[in-house]
Amino acid sequence: MQQQDPTKISILGVPIHHVSMGDTLQLISRWMREPRTDAPLRQICTANPEFVMKAQQDQLFLDVLGRADLCLADGIGLVYASRWQGSAVPERVPGSELVYHLAKLCAENGWRLFLLGAAEGVAAEAAEKLQNLYPGLQISGTWSGSPALEENESIVSKIEAGNTDVLYVAFGAPNQDKWIDRNKGSLTSVGLALGIGGSLDFITGRSTRAPEWVQSLGLEWLHRLWKEPWRWRRMLVLPKFLYLALLQAVKQR
Ligand code: UDP
Helix, strand or coil: CCCCCCCEEEECCEEEECCCHHHHHHHHHHHHHCCCCCCCCEEEEEECHHHHHHHHHCHHHHHHHHHCCEEEECCHHHHHHHHHCCCCCCCCCCHHHHHHHHHHHHHHHCCEEEEEECCCCHHHHHHHHHHHHCCCCEEEEEECCCCCHHHHHHHHHHHHHCCCCEEEEECCCCHHHHHHHHHCCCCCCCCEEEECCCHHHHHCCCCCCCCHHHHHCCCHHHHHHHHCHHHHHHHCHHHHHHHHHHHHHHHHC
16 A cells, blocks of 8 residues: 655756655545545646646646646656656546546545536446446446536535545546646545546547557657647647746756
8 A cells, every 4th residue: 555645856946756656546535534624625736748738828827737636747758857856747637547547546436526627418327337347336426517606606515415525527628627626625535536538438438548559659649639620739749848947957957
């Protein structure tokens, strides 16, 4: 069992923790068992180079990432950047895989899971898929909404009414991470919340992940660009990320 909080490095000001998928699950199990009298929920961010570049222009997002209990190296670019700094993270920890492992843990431990976000109907369909995969999984609710402030109160009430233990938020970054941070204080039943990007779309089969050999070559991002070409504009920041991360590593050596 992961007893200590994991160490982290800073990649252009964004903390990235030294954890594997196994460590992450152990840490979550520990957190969920800890008594939480007035402590707010634990927050996990599934970071990638796009997060880091967004955070360079968005102080609130940078602060949210800094306050999160765990920032995972979801993007391969962060794994490379950690190696360049001489302090490599053990592996890439994709949020799109964590959502399955954690749903299994929820089923095994009786933790109630709420799915928030994605397009109309996606969260409910993803809930059904996860329940088929992990019999006994309790879904405390689903909501295909938006991060708009007008919806905030009703979403929080629904999550609380369901006595939710674990919350997946699929609004895309930075909205999902800011949403969790903003509502931490009101989500009193929730022990853990994580931003999961497009993972509900993967669970329902609306998006497909790259074949394993493509993932093992560190090219999942390229597969995503091929499948969802509208992403090209967002991905334009990647060469700049690599340059800045390399520069940071050279300066630190
Ligand atoms: N989304 C949403 N409400 C919004 C904007 C986005 O529910 O106002 C959802 C969108 O449907 C998708 C997810 O947020 O399921 C984010 O997906 P994206 O592919 O942008 O995230 P990534 O995986 O790249 O972090």
